[in-house]
Amino acid sequence: MRNLRDRPVGQKITFVIMLISGVVLLLAFAALFCFQAYTLKQHSAHELAVVGEITAHNCAAAVMFKDEGAAAQILTGLKTMPQIVSARLEVMDQQRLAYFGGLRDELEIKAARLKSGFRIDGNRILLAQPVMLDGKREGTLYLVADLHAMTSQLLKLYGGIFALVLAASLLLAFLLSSQFLRFVTNPILSLAGIARTIAHDHDYSVRATKVCGDEVGGLTDAFNQMLTQIQSQDSALQTARHKLQEQVIALQREIGERKRAEAAQARLAAILEATPDIVMSANPSGIPFYLNRAGHEILGVAQDRDIAGMKTLYLHPEWAREIFAKDGLQEAIRHGSWAGETTILARNGKEIPVSQVLIAHKSTEGEVEYFSTVLRDMTEYREAEEALRLSQRKLLETSRLAGMAEVATGVLHNVGNVLNSVNVSAG
Template sequence: MSAHTRPIRRTLMTVILLTCGAVMLITSAAFFAYEYLTFRQLTLRNLEILGKAIAANSTAALAFDNPGDAREVLSALKAQPHVVAARLYLNDGRLMASYPDAAAHATAPSAPGNDGYRFEFGLLRGVQPVVQDGRRMGTLYLESDLGEIYEHFQFFLGIGALFTLACFAAAYLLSGRLQGVISKPILALAATARQVSERRDYSVRATRTQGQEFSQLTDAFNHMLTRIEGDQTRLQSQLSRLALLHRITHATGARHDLPSLFRVVLHNLEEDLPVDFACMCVCEASADALSIAVIGPKSAQCASALRLAENDLVPVDQNALARCLGGELVYEPDTREIRFPFPQRFSEAGLRSLVVAPLLVEKRVFGVLVAARRASESFSSPECEFLRQLSEHVALAAHQAQLYGALQRAYDDLRQSQQAMMQQERLRALGEMASGIAHDINNAISPIALYTESLLEREPGLSEQAREYLGTIRTAIEDVAETVARMREFYRPREAELVLSRVECNRLIDQVVNLTRARWSDQAQQRGVFIQLKTELAESLPDIMGSEVEIRDALTNLIFNAVDAMPAGGTLTLRTRLVSSGADITRQVQVEVADTGIGMD
């Protein structure tokens, strides 16, 4: 099992056992070194004492030069099995006696060497002078093996091994129990972390354990969970506000009038933010007051307490509303501390927190969003930021609704103009048809009327019945003539008295161009024909006196005729100019309609 997957219990036990083993090994090595050095010195001292005793007993044998006594003295070394050799030398260097006898000539050195005891060549060697009454009589040479040291340390190693095993066994048993002091808090933290990870429940907390370090670790872990829980809560709040902003944006996209757009925004705001009071105000023509456009559906009770109703005017004070109209979001955490009339209304109605957000489009504030809650300091910074973003979206949607309304009105006006032009075109066609019919009828009834009048005036011999028939014919002819006259009046109605007024020719030509655009541009392009319109209008033309309607109708008919004269396309030119003529330098305004089509020049 690798170190990455080994359980913490086993890891702790391994660490404890290795630590104990290292300590035991270092201690044993130090103790062994100390024992080895001290025991070597003890062995050397014991051999020195033995040498001094043998030397003291050898003085008589040396004094009388008695080898037998000397050998008897050396034979006492049999009691020391580790003494492997002994030799007794005279002052002149002659070997007097040795122990054991077999070593008399085999390993006997020619000279005993310097006095003293030392370890050499795996042996302990000693040279002890034999002295009597201050006079040196000879030299004792001793050799001892290191068997006593080896036996001592073999025993010592056996005892140490048994002691080490006993210590390891005790350490193993103790580590099995003591590792729980460390592993249990860590495993408890791991279990808590696993529970948090699996359930995604950041409200879980680890149990505080004994021990300063573990308490600090647990506290730090719980503090981390608290921070994560707070961040998670804030993240969820931000996601919910983003979802609310998305819903409001989606809902306002389907509204094209300000009241319904404002109601959708306030309804979602009251339901999901939520707030206790919300309303939309728009700027009046005067910058000194705001008009309450819409109040939220759930804010009616608070509105009555505030003495506010839709279409009421609210004066702009010099604090919240004035700053908001300057493009600043205003947050009043406690309206009781504000001494201006508008916040004081909310304070008296029990609404302590107030936010006023500007509806800003193209650096122009056209209204404000007002939101309030009963508790003081109840709007957080993220909520204020959300209201600021919401006001921007609402302002943009309101601006688009206004543009849509203006576009719709322009489209309606254009459609009415086109319908009026089509109606005029139909009337013109009907008039042309009526004119032709009237001409044909007049041509048909003229001989009848002539001959009828001639018969009635010049034929005296007609019977009464014939005259009656001719009178009936004349009456019918007069009725037909009246009908034809009425048809002409239907085509070209005239006022009883023509009223003249000032007419600006250039402006009138622009109107005619717009009124006839469908004929010379749209309808022509549908047929695959392109007609280019050119206007050459003189500047600073004086106004003329005339009937603007009649002039416009005349120019319209001229343009229609020009379009009809260019079935394959061409250039239509409208031109105005100021000319002077006559001795009295009379100034005249000339209006020309020219085309490049077929027909007269």
């Protein structure tokens, strides 16, 4: 059965047609054989009854005189009929007058206790025929017929005819199905071929040709509709795939740019953390949210302390706060940045001169989002500047005393160059 399932549809249909033809012929011949066998038994029973009636009439005198020899001679004449296998003649007291046949047959006659008529049991017929004399029953004639040989001959005859008819019918069914089956199988095979082509080439624009209006035609229409839907979905899928690829490329580009920005931000953060200048960021209210390492050290703020409690104005001494608020902060808000010199308070309360740059970062609408500031300690510069000034006064005094104005002028020129260099480095 598994092999039949894997066979082509044409072979399956041919096999089914031949199988049905064979089964129908078998049933027809079986019914005909049963009818013939029944008819044979009825006809044989009728013949046996006629023979029994004639034989019983002939045995009437032998029964009346209880002549066993005459009775045996009459029964012996029944042996010429091959279907009669046993005969028994008995008088009214069930005394056997004559008999031929086997022990089995005699036991069957005694067990049946049939008074009159016949009984059919399979292929055997038992007849009980009364022996009448002057209208009075004087005995009974029993005949046993076996139809096994006749039934076997009938079975062989029907078997041979059935074999010939079956072979001819199957051959004719095969030839006719081979010719007419293409009207059923060709549309299906064409549909299967198109399905294989589509599966191999992935070309959903192919359509099957409708050749009939039956269920196969309906299947063809449904198949074409399915292909239309698949083609539409495939087109949408291809479009979505292209968009997804573009989005993936854009996302990869964005990720790359973000990584580069993060790397640049990390480098900038490293620079801000490594610089000795104070770098701070604060919201428009002046509450800081970032302070670099140098700021923590100079201002005396612990690394784990929350700097949100600080206020940028309170970095400056009281005298410098108003100046910074009016000049520096307003200048940065108006123009975006401010640069100048001011003073902050160190952790020990000492005032530190600084060079400060304040930048106001604004949104596209012009609103300040946050401030950032850089403060550079100018203490060493101021000390160097003061030392240079003292040296300048000493040189001028010395040149005046010694009368070396020209020398002093040259030295002062060199000192001025040094101061300019210091100013440039401090800016």
